[in-house]
Amino acid sequence: MKILIFCNIIISMKRISIFFVILLFAGMTVFAQSQDMSFFTQELNRSGATIFEIRDVLQVVSEMNLTGIGDFYFGAINTYIRRLPDFPSSRERVAVEESAGYIIRGLAAEKHTAAAPQIWTLIQFFDIASPPNDGKIMSQAIVAMGEIGGRQYTQHITGFLDSYNTRTNINDQIRTQIQLVVTGCTKALEILSEPIGVKPVLVASTAWYDTDIRNIASNSLENLIESLREVIGDIVYGIMQDPMNSLEVKNKAYSVLLGSHAPNEAKAKVAAAALEASYSFFPTSQNQNMIRSMRENSINAIGRYGVAEDYVYPYMDRTYIEAYYTANTDLQTMIMVIRVLSEVKTLEGVDILVGKLREIHTRRQSGLWTENERILMRTITQAIAIAGLRHPEASSLLTLISMNSRYTAAEQSWARDALNVLNAIR
Numbered sequence: 001m002k003i004l005i006f007c008n009i010i011i012s013m014k015r016i017s018i019f020f021v022i023l024l025f026a027g028m029t030v031f032a033q034s035q036d037m038s039f040f041t042q043e044l045n046r047s048g049a050t051i052f053e054i055r056d057v058l059q060v061v062s063e064m065n066l067t068g069i070g071d072f073y074f075g076a077i078n079t080y081i082r083r084l085p086d087f088p089s090s091r092e093r094v095a096v097e098e099s100a101g102y103i104i105r106g107l108a109a110e111k112h113t114a115a116a117p118q119i120w121t122l123i124q125f126f127d128i129a130s131p132p133n134d135g136k137i138m139s140q141a142i143v144a145m146g147e148i149g150g151r152q153y154t155q156h157i158t159g160f161l162d163s164y165n166t167r168t169n170i171n172d173q174i175r176t177q178i179q180l181v182v183t184g185c186t187k188a189l190e191i192l193s194e195p196i197g198v199k200p201v202l203v204a205s206t207a208w209y210d211t212d213i214r215n216i217a218s219n220s221l222e223n224l225i226e227s228l229r230e231v232i233g234d235i236v237y238g239i240m241q242d243p244m245n246s247l248e249v250k251n252k253a254y255s256v257l258l259g260s261h262a263p264n265e266a267k268a269k270v271a272a273a274a275l276e277a278s279y280s281f282f283p284t285s286q287n288q289n290m291i292r293s294m295r296e297n298s299i300n301a302i303g304r305y306g307v308a309e310d311y312v313y314p315y316m317d318r319t320y321i322e323a324y325y326t327a328n329t330d331l332q333t334m335i336m337v338i339r340v341l342s343e344v345k346t347l348e349g350v351d352i353l354v355g356k357l358r359e360i361h362t363r364r365q366s367g368l369w370t371e372n373e374r375i376l377m378r379t380i381t382q383a384i385a386i387a388g389l390r391h392p393e394a395s396s397l398l399t400l401i402s403m404n405s406r407y408t409a410a411e412q413s414w415a416r417d418a419l420n421v422l423n424a425i426r
Contacts, residue, residue, distance in 0.1 A: 037061075037072040044079050051087040051095040054080070058102035070110030077103045077118045084125065093132065100126065100137050108144035116150030128177045135177040139184030146188030154194045161185040161200040165207045179213045190220035193227040198235050202256075206248045218256075225260045232257065233266025240273035247281045250274070251294050258297065264305045271301035272309035279315060295319060296336065303340035313348050316341060320356065329372055335379055342383035350391045353384050357397060364406055374411070381414045385421040395422055 043049065043057045058076065061069070080103055087096050100122055107115045119141050126137040142160070145153055164178050164185070186204055189197030201224060204217035225232050239245055239253045254274040258267055278295040281287060299319065302312055320337040323330035338356070341349040357380045360373055381401075384394055401407060401415035 035066055035069060037069055041072060041075055044076055049083075051083075051092045051099060054083070055095045055099045055102070058099055058106075062102045062106065067110075070107065070112035070115075073103055073106035073110060074112055074115050074118075077107065077115055077122070081118060081121055090132075097126075097137050101140060104137070104140050104144045108147040111148050113149045116145060116148060116153060119145050119148065119150065120153055120156070128174075128181055133177075135180035139181045142181065142184035142188045143191075146191035149192070151192055151194060154189070154192050154196055157185050157188050157192075158196055158200045161189070161204060165200060165203045168208045179209050182209060182213055183216050186217045186220040190223050190227075193224060195228060195231060195235050198224055198228065198232075199239060202239065202253050203249055206246075206252050218252075221252075221256055222260065225256055225262065229260070229262050229266075232260070232262050233269050236266075236270050237273050240270060240277050243280070247277075247287055247290060247294075250277050251290055254294065254298070258301055265308065267301060268305035268308035271298045271305060272307070272312045274298035275302065275312055275315045279318070296333070299336060299340050303343040307344050307346060307349075310348065313352060317352050320352075331372055331375065334376065338376075338379050338383045342386040345387050345389060347389055347391065350384060350387045350389050350394065353380055353387065354391055354394050354397060356380050357384070357401075358393075361397065361401060364404075377411060378414050381418040385418040388421070388425060390422065390425055395419060398422070 040057055040061055044054055046053075061072070080099060084096070104119065104122065107119065123138055123141045123145070126133045126141065128135045128138055142157060145157065161182065164182050167174075167178060170178065182204060186201050189201050198221070201217055201221045205214050205221050207214065207217075209217070225236075228235065236253050236257045240250050251274075254270055254277075257270050274294055275298040278291050278298065281291060283291050299316060302316075307313075316337050320334050323333040323337075338353065341353050357377070360377045360380065363369060363373055364377075381398065384391070384398070398415045398419040402412045402419060404412070407415075
């Protein structure tokens with residue numbers, strides 16, 4: 001028996017040596033002529049070929065760096081899948097994985113879309129849910145699905161990523177495997193550039209993963225938003241409006257959109273949703289800075305890109321009021337709101353400004369006057385002038401202030417200057 005095994009080993013070694021000699025000459029022929037892959041195809045399909053021999057063929061073809069051989073790899077993946085049940089032993093496992101890697105990379109390089117169902121089969125076979133898969137081939141296959149344009153499997157990939165985003169109570173080994181596949185999912189969804197991929201990639205960029213994994217997801221998210229420029233406003237707006245999404249997710253979505261080349265209309269619409277969202281979370285010591293940043297950034301964005309939704313006016317008014325009546329008056333935030341209300345140049349905005357000036361006038365009449373009120377009065381009168389819109393009450397109020405002896409000469413001149421600007425409007 002031992003003699004028989006030894007003879008078989010010798011025969012196998014001789015066959016492999018002869019095989020590589022043949023490959024050398026065959027490779028020269030391929031380069032010299034027209035990439036005739038029939039020899040390699042025959043070797044792959046040879047009855048009784050071991051996984052090691054299949055791996056060797058695929059390695060040689062890969063190292064030849066040929067192009068235009070998508071059909072060869074398509075045939076190879078079909079042969080590989082058909083033969084997989086023949087290679088169940090642990091001794092063959094490394095060659096099984098290496099062979100899959102060569103095929104997957106070849107199909108991806110050739111962008112062979114017809115192989116999408118076969119690549120999906122490999123994704124399932126190498127799924128980390130089943131040992132001994134470590135995630136490397138699964139991740140490669142998922143990326144390849146993106147590179148070949150297998151859009152019919154986008155929803156399946158998002159399903160993987162959605163599942164991983166919610167997994168937290170896991171050991172180190174599974175954590176490593178999941179994060180490896182997550183990078184493949186985010187890259188594939190970035191390449192496929194389908195609207196359905198935005199939210200899972202967004203959540204991945206803020207999820208429980210290591211910093212480098214979140215950064216990879218963030219980069220994919222930025223590229224996704226750029227590629228979906230024409231529809232991204234509606235996608236992110238929906239994310240901002242969804243009460244099930246966390247503050248961190250909404251803030252990340254809004255921030256990335258604001259820094260993108262998305263249309264200004266989209267930025268204005270999402271800025272409105274971000275301002276509303278900033279009031280939908282109860283402030284805590286952990287999130288109050290994020291809420292404040294989100295609110296300020298959205299108000300400033302509304303000033304740049306305009307008012308897309310009328311509900312922003314009550315929220316800006318609320319921001320002003322809350323800043324006024326805090327223990328320490330937040331003058332900076334109030335001035336920001338005033339400036340933005342003048343920048344949007346709408347009657348609704350001017351109406352709020354006039355209302356604030358009326359409140360200042362009432363406080364002056366009652367003697368509740370501090371340096372803050374004086375600063376606000378000057379800022380508001382200038383803002384009404386900058387808005388440059390006729391308002392039924394603005395002129396009357398400014399006239400009254402300009403002639404009221406309770407005000408200093410300088411304060412009267414601020415009102416008079418604004419009144420002159422409004423009177424010049426035709």
